[in-house]
Amino acid sequence: xxxxxxxxxxxxxxxxxxxxxxxxxxxxxxxxxxxxxxxxxxxxxxxxxxxxxxxxxxxxxxxxxxxxxxxxxxxxxxxxxxxxxxxxxxxxxxxxxxxxxxxxxxxxxxxxxxxxxxxxxxxxxxxxxxxxxxxxxxxxxxxxxxxxxxxxxxxxxxxxxxxxxxxxxxxxxxxxx
Numbered sequence: 001x002x003x004x005x006x007x008x009x010x011x012x013x014x015x016x017x018x019x020x021x022x023x024x025x026x027x028x029x030x031x032x033x034x035x036x037x038x039x040x041x042x043x044x045x046x047x048x049x050x051x052x053x054x055x056x057x058x059x060x061x062x063x064x065x066x067x068x069x070x071x072x073x074x075x076x077x078x079x080x081x082x083x084x085x086x087x088x089x090x091x092x093x094x095x096x097x098x099x100x101x102x103x104x105x106x107x108x109x110x111x112x113x114x115x116x117x118x119x120x121x122x123x124x125x126x127x128x129x130x131x132x133x134x135x136x137x138x139x140x141x142x143x144x145x146x147x148x149x150x151x152x153x154x155x156x157x158x159x160x161x162x163x164x165x166x167x168x169x170x171x172x173x174x175x176x177x
Contacts, residue, residue: 052164097130099139114149127159128159
């Protein structure tokens with residue numbers, strides 16, 4: 001378990017890097033929903049691509065980091081953990097970001113194609129939008145998504161959901177000890 005060098009404004013959190021051999025057993029290189037078991041605690045989570053054809057897991061869903069909780073779970077930062085991960089049999093419907101929800105609400109033709117796509121396609125559309133690093137880029141992508149959907153495109157074009165070819169994704173940098 002690692003702590004990010006730059007945790008942002010969130011509460012403290014930790015992450016795990018999956019070994020490539022484990023990631024290779026998963027159904028896709030992009031975002032993947034999994035069931036996770038760590039020290040007897042079971043939960044569903046979304047693995048993020050690391051740009052190296054593997055994945056990483058943010059642990060804020062599992063454990064809000066406080067010294068007391070870490071100690072109670074018998075976990076310490078920097079510790080190697082045994083983690084059991086299994087891809088979910090069916091990818092759950094992704095949560096629609098507010099900006100995309102609002103854009104689809106005013107574009108019936110885009111919304112119709114959106115609802116006609118697969119769950120994995122919707123996951124990739126959302127991932128493409130959320131992977132924008134700047135607010136302007138994100139806004140442009142929401143507009144472009146509605147335009148492409150209105151034109152009948154069911155998959156976002158030219159998007160490498162693994163980040164490998166575009167190097168658009170990476171795992172957080174860990175605090176060096």
